[in-house]
Amino acid sequence: MFVPAELRTTPPAAIPAAASPVTTPPPPTSLRQAWVALVGLSAVFLFEMLDNSVLTVALPTIGRELSATTTELQWVTSAYAVVFGGLMLAFGALADRFGRRRLMLTGLTLLAAAGLATALVTTAWQLIAVRAALGVAAAMTTPGSMALAFRLFRDDALRVRATTLISTVGLIGLAVGPTLGGLALTVLPWQALLLVNAPIAVLALIGVRAGIAPDSPAELHRAPVDVVGAALGTATVVLALVTPTLVASGPGWAPWGTGGAAVLAALGFAHRQRTAAHPLLDLALLARPLVASGLAYKAAAALATAGLGYLVALQLQLDWGWSPAQAALGTLPQVVVLLAGGAFVRPLLSRLGFDRAAWLGAAAVVAGLAEYALLGHLGYPWVALALVLVALGLRVVGVVAAMNVLRGLPENRTTTGAALTDTAGEVASATGLAITGTSLALLFGPDLTAPGWTPLQTAHFHQAILVAALALTALAAALVTWGARRSRAVRA
Structure with a gap:
C-alpha cells in the first residue's frame, strides 16, 4: 500500500536470515475471489454486534429471572466491555508479532466454548463470568477481522468494499438483534439468545481457516513483546x-x-x-492526524450507540410498560437505517471524501443524543428520531473511522491499529454504559426491575435518563470536536 511520506515510520527490524520464506498466493482482485475469507471475517464482526444488541433487549428479563440488582445488571453489560477493552491492545500487538490468523483461530475456539457455557448459568455472577470469558475471546478475534480484511487486498477501493461488507453484516446483527431477540423472548428462555454465539463462532472458524493463508514471517513485526x-x-x-x-x-x-x-x-x-x-504502542502513532481523528469519531459513535441503546431498552419496557416484543418492534427505525444505509456509504465517500464523511456521521450521532436527551420523554416518535440519527451516523463512521486509522499506520501495525480502533470503541461503549448505569443507580436506586413503580420512582427514573443522556451528549460532542480539529490537520 502507498503510504505518504509524512506517515512513514522507521521500518521494522530485519527478519532473521534463518526465517524460511512462505509462499503466499497473489492478492484477490475481487470480493468474489475472497468470499470464503469474507464470510468468516463477517461472522466475527456479526458476533460482536449481535451479542451486544440481543443482550440489551433481554436485560429486563435477565434481571427479573436472576433477581439481579441494578449494579449486577450493569456488570452483566460491563464485564464483557471491560475485559474486551482491556485486552485488545495487548492481543493486537501479539497478533502482529505471532500471527493474526493463528490468534484469531484460538480466540474463535474460546468464543464457541464460552457461548455454550451460557446454558449452564443460574445466577447473575455466573453470567458475569461468562460475559468476561466472551470478552477475552472477542479481544483475540474482533481486531483481526478488520486487519485481515485490510491486508487481504492491495487496492484501497476493494478494501473499502470489503470493510463495508463486513461492517454491514455486523450492523445487520446490531439492527435486527433487538427485534429478533424481543420476539424470541416470547417463546424461548433468555439463555437461548446468547447460545447463538457458538454456531457463529464455528462458521467464522471454518471461513478463516479455509479462506485465509497463514501469515508470512516477512509480514510480522519482529520487535519483542x-x-x-x-x-x-x-x-x-x-x-x-x-x-x-x-x-x-x-x-x-x-x-x-x-x-x-x-x-x-x-x-x-x-x-x-x-x-x-x-x-507495545509507539505513542507517536496516536499523534498522526488520520489515526487521532479516526479514534475520536469511533469513540463518539460507540459511546452514543451503547448509551442510547441501554436507555431506550429500559425506558420502553420499565417506564412505558412495553413487552420485549413491543420494545423490539420499537427499534425498527434503527433497523431500516442500518440495513439501507450501506447503499449510501460509497457514494458519500466518493462525493465528500473520508474526512468530511466521518465528520458528518459523527455530527449526526451527537445530534441524535441531544434530541433524545431533550425530547425523548415526550413520546415514541422522538425516541425513533434519535435512533434514526444515531444509526445514520454509525453507518458512516463504522467504515470510515477504521479505514482512516489503518491508512495512517505502517503495514506491519495493522492489527495493532484495528485493536486501537476497537479499544477506543469498546472503552467508549463501556463508558457510555457506566454513565447510564451510574446515573440510574444513584438517582433511582437498586430496585430498577421491581414492578409497580411509585410516582416518585418514575420521576427519579426520568431525572436519571435526562442526566445520563446530557452527559453522553457532552462527551460525544467533545470527541467529535477533537476529531474535527485533527481532520483539519489532514487537509492542511
Whole structure:
C-alpha cells in the first residue's frame, strides 16, 4: 500500500536470515475471489454486534429471572466491555508479532466454548463470568477481522468494499438483534439468545481457516513483546472502567482506590512506552492526524450507540410498560437505517471524501443524543428520531473511522491499529454504559426491575435518563470536536 511520506515510520527490524520464506498466493482482485475469507471475517464482526444488541433487549428479563440488582445488571453489560477493552491492545500487538490468523483461530475456539457455557448459568455472577470469558475471546478475534480484511487486498477501493461488507453484516446483527431477540423472548428462555454465539463462532472458524493463508514471517513485526507495557495498558483500561461501577455500588473508599490506581497505571504506561526499547504502542502513532481523528469519531459513535441503546431498552419496557416484543418492534427505525444505509456509504465517500464523511456521521450521532436527551420523554416518535440519527451516523463512521486509522499506520501495525480502533470503541461503549448505569443507580436506586413503580420512582427514573443522556451528549460532542480539529490537520 502507498503510504505518504509524512506517515512513514522507521521500518521494522530485519527478519532473521534463518526465517524460511512462505509462499503466499497473489492478492484477490475481487470480493468474489475472497468470499470464503469474507464470510468468516463477517461472522466475527456479526458476533460482536449481535451479542451486544440481543443482550440489551433481554436485560429486563435477565434481571427479573436472576433477581439481579441494578449494579449486577450493569456488570452483566460491563464485564464483557471491560475485559474486551482491556485486552485488545495487548492481543493486537501479539497478533502482529505471532500471527493474526493463528490468534484469531484460538480466540474463535474460546468464543464457541464460552457461548455454550451460557446454558449452564443460574445466577447473575455466573453470567458475569461468562460475559468476561466472551470478552477475552472477542479481544483475540474482533481486531483481526478488520486487519485481515485490510491486508487481504492491495487496492484501497476493494478494501473499502470489503470493510463495508463486513461492517454491514455486523450492523445487520446490531439492527435486527433487538427485534429478533424481543420476539424470541416470547417463546424461548433468555439463555437461548446468547447460545447463538457458538454456531457463529464455528462458521467464522471454518471461513478463516479455509479462506485465509497463514501469515508470512516477512509480514510480522519482529520487535519483542513489551510485557510490562501490556500489563500496564490492560490495568489502566480495566481500572478506569471498573471505577464508575463501584461508585454506583454505594459510598466507600473502593472507587477512590481504583480511580487512583487507574491514573497511576496510565502514567506508568505512558512512561513505559516513551522509554522502552520496543514499546507495545509507539505513542507517536496516536499523534498522526488520520489515526487521532479516526479514534475520536469511533469513540463518539460507540459511546452514543451503547448509551442510547441501554436507555431506550429500559425506558420502553420499565417506564412505558412495553413487552420485549413491543420494545423490539420499537427499534425498527434503527433497523431500516442500518440495513439501507450501506447503499449510501460509497457514494458519500466518493462525493465528500473520508474526512468530511466521518465528520458528518459523527455530527449526526451527537445530534441524535441531544434530541433524545431533550425530547425523548415526550413520546415514541422522538425516541425513533434519535435512533434514526444515531444509526445514520454509525453507518458512516463504522467504515470510515477504521479505514482512516489503518491508512495512517505502517503495514506491519495493522492489527495493532484495528485493536486501537476497537479499544477506543469498546472503552467508549463501556463508558457510555457506566454513565447510564451510574446515573440510574444513584438517582433511582437498586430496585430498577421491581414492578409497580411509585410516582416518585418514575420521576427519579426520568431525572436519571435526562442526566445520563446530557452527559453522553457532552462527551460525544467533545470527541467529535477533537476529531474535527485533527481532520483539519489532514487537509492542511
